[in-house]
Amino acid sequence: NAGVTQTPKFQVLKTGQSMTLQCAQDMNHEYMSWYRQDPGMGLRLIHYSVGAGITDQGEVPNGYNVSRSTTEDFPLRLLSAAPSQTSVYFCASSYAGQGAYNEQFFGPGTRLTVL
Amino acid sequence: GENVEQHPSTLSVQEGDSAVIKCTYSDSASNYFPWYKQELGKRPQLIIDIRSNVGEKKDQRIAVTLNKTAKHFSLHITETQPEDSAVYFCAASIRSNFGNEKLTFGTGTRLTIIP
Numbered sequence A: 001n002a003g004v005t006q007t008p009k010f011q012v013l014k015t016g017q018s019m020t021l022q023c024a025q026d027m028n029h030e031y032m033s034w035y036r037q038d039p040g041m042g043l044r045l046i047h048y049s050v051g052a053g054i055t056d057q058g059e060v061p062n063g064y065n066v067s068r069s070t071t072e073d074f075p076l077r078l079l080s081a082a083p084s085q086t087s088v089y090f091c092a093s094s095y096a097g098q099g100a101y102n103e104q105f106f107g108p109g110t111r112l113t114v115l
Numbered sequence B: 001g002e003n004v005e006q007h008p009s010t011l012s013v014q015e016g017d018s019a020v021i022k023c024t025y026s027d028s029a030s031n032y033f034p035w036y037k038q039e040l041g042k043r044p045q046l047i048i049d050i051r052s053n054v055g056e057k058k059d060q061r062i063a064v065t066l067n068k069t070a071k072h073f074s075l076h077i078t079e080t081q082p083e084d085s086a087v088y089f090c091a092a093s094i095r096s097n098f099g100n101e102k103l104t105f106g107t108g109t110r111l112t113i114i115p
Helices: none
Strands: A004-007 A010-013 A019-025 A031-038 A042-051 A054-057 A064-066 A076-078 A087-094 A110-114 B004-007 B010-014 B019-025 B032-038 B045-051 B056-059 B062-067 B072-077 B086-095 B101-105 B109-114
Touching: A004 A087, A010 A019, A019 A031, A019 A087, A042 A064, A042 B086, A042 B101, B004 B086, B010 B019, B019 B086, B019 B109, B032 B062, B032 B101, B045 B056, B045 B062, B072 B086
Parallel strands: A010 A110, B010 B109
Antiparallel strands: A004 A019, A019 A076, A031 A042, A031 A087, A042 A054, A064 A076, A087 A110, B004 B019, B019 B072, B032 B045, B032 B086, B056 B062, B062 B072, B086 B101, B086 B109
16 A cells, blocks of 8 residues: 555745645545644644545635545645745545544645745 | 644653653543654654543553643653654544544644753
């Protein structure tokens, strides 16, 4: 199993450009999430999904879009990049066991710089 | 929403000594408290977690305690070793309407073990 994979590893954008961060998992996990990590601010939830076709907002959703057409993939779209979106982005997935508290498995991260 | 505070932000201890990291949370409905370790340039990984119906949990050199009345929980690392050097994040979880865990993370503690 590859686990949770993310592409690209690094990306530099100019203000106003759009792009999609890719996330895929091969563990058949129903739950997938996107976080951003900024110095001194921990990990903040952007959007999450509980299954194909079902998504919801997290703490910091503005400027980002998501969709989930398959169990495996959960892309994050930046519609018009801003310098404030410079961050490290982590995708995570977890099993949707009933009545259980399930470990979130993180991808390796994407370091995004917006100039 | 949930607010998680974590202290200290940096911690240096001599190899072999103990380290303690403390977190407080605001929402009494939180019921699951995981701790993640992130080594430099790597992804966060779960090291230990505790549920709200348990006061303490131990796994070899690491332990977590939970005081639901005071709404705080702590990570204890004994007999610290150089490989314990990393950033540690606490988190508090609330079940969403969809049934998944929505994690709110603390801001992290950078632990340095001095040889």
